[in-house]
Amino acid sequence: MSLRLRMTAFLGACLIRLWGRTWRIRFIDEDVLEQARKVSPAVIYTFWHGRLLALAYSYRSQSVHVLASEHRDGELMGQTIRFLGFGHVRGSSSRGGARAIRQLVDKLRQGFDLGISVDGPKGPKHVFKSGSLEIAKLTGCALIPITASSKRHWALSSWDSFQLPKPFTKVFVRVGEPVFVSSDATPEVLEEKRLQVERVLRAITESNDAAVSTG
Numbered sequence: 001m002s003l004r005l006r007m008t009a010f011l012g013a014c015l016i017r018l019w020g021r022t023w024r025i026r027f028i029d030e031d032v033l034e035q036a037r038k039v040s041p042a043v044i045y046t047f048w049h050g051r052l053l054a055l056a057y058s059y060r061s062q063s064v065h066v067l068a069s070e071h072r073d074g075e076l077m078g079q080t081i082r083f084l085g086f087g088h089v090r091g092s093s094s095r096g097g098a099r100a101i102r103q104l105v106d107k108l109r110q111g112f113d114l115g116i117s118v119d120g121p122k123g124p125k126h127v128f129k130s131g132s133l134e135i136a137k138l139t140g141c142a143l144i145p146i147t148a149s150s151k152r153h154w155a156l157s158s159w160d161s162f163q164l165p166k167p168f169t170k171v172f173v174r175v176g177e178p179v180f181v182s183s184d185a186t187p188e189v190l191e192e193k194r195l196q197v198e199r200v201l202r203a204i205t206e207s208n209d210a211a212v213s214t215g
Contacts, residue, residue, distance in 0.1 A: 009076055013083030020057030022167040023150070026215075027058075028174040028208070033144060036178040040142035042108045043178070044132055046197060047146050048205065049120035050160035054148035058173050059115070061085030065107045066115040067100055087112065101135060108139045118201070123159040126205075128198035133190050136181040143193075145176030145200045149208040151215075172212040176204040 036043060045064065047055055065087035068078035078088040087107065091100025104114055116132045119125055136143050149172050150165035165171055179197050181190070 005076055006079060009079035010083050012076075012080045016053070016057055016080075016084060017060070019167060020054075020060075023054070023057070023165055023169060023171045025054075025058055025171045025173060028172055028211075030175055032175045032177060036142045036144060040140070040178070040180075042111050042139075043113050043142045043144045044108070044136055045113060045115040045144050045146050046118045046128075046132055046201065047115070047148075048126055048160065048201065049117035049123075050125070050155075050158075050162045051148045051205070052117055053163065054150060054165055054171050055115070055146065055173065056081060056084060056086070058148065058171070059086075062113070063087060064113045064115045065089060065104065067091060067104065067117075086115070101131065101138075104135055105138050108135070108141050114141075118197070119160065125160050126198075126202060128194050128201065130190065130194050133181055133193055133197075136179075137183060137185050137190070140180070140183065142178040142180055143197055144178055145197055145204060146173070147176075147201065147205040147208050148173045149205070149212040151212045170212055170215065172208050172215070174204050174208040174211075176200045 062085065066081060068088045068090055078090065081088055089100050089103045108114060118128045118132055132143060150163060150169050152166040152169040154164040154166065156162040177200060179193060181193055
């Protein structure tokens with residue numbers, strides 16, 4: 001890893017910290033997460049890639065481990081979130097996937113939470129990919145749908161309409177009901193769970209967007 005990339009990541013993390021300090025953040029339905037932790041001390045946060053920035057700031061310095069792809073952009077993202085207090089595992093669904101899943105499973109068994117953008121890294125937008133389900137099946141850990149919405153933001157012209165909350169805006173972070181996957185789940189059951197989490201994520205994102213726009 002080059003010094004230039006590391007410095008870019010450090011400056012990016014500093015900018016996110018300064019930027020995020022201006023946001024007025026409200027956490028909604030956190031009691032759902034507290035109840036889930038009584039059954040699953042380590043959890044798997046599942047979220048849309050386009051809502052990553054506000055969540056990265058909101059859950060900084062909590063040693064959550066996230067998946068970052070192995071190409072240069074992924075390495076930059078991985079180093080940036082390290083400076084925000086996250087851990088990261090290198091890999092993706094298409095490259096380094098099996099190794100990454102083993103490492104993520106190990107992190108959960110060590111007691112760390114995971115964060116996975118379930119429609120990333122390239123989409124399609126708001127279509128839940130199944131990798132986190134396999135991890136939940138192997139570990140018994142809860143899948144926690146989570147989203148972030150901002151009253152005022154810039155939306156990039158990217159596949160995920162990546163949101164950049166504007167300074168001093170309201171940001172709502174909302175937690176959805178946990179989903180559990182049994183160790184003997186069949187492919188048919190896994191598909192049902194995939195659709196279930198996708199529906200929950202879409203629903204809480206829609207309701208959160210509406211709430212922050214009027215709140």
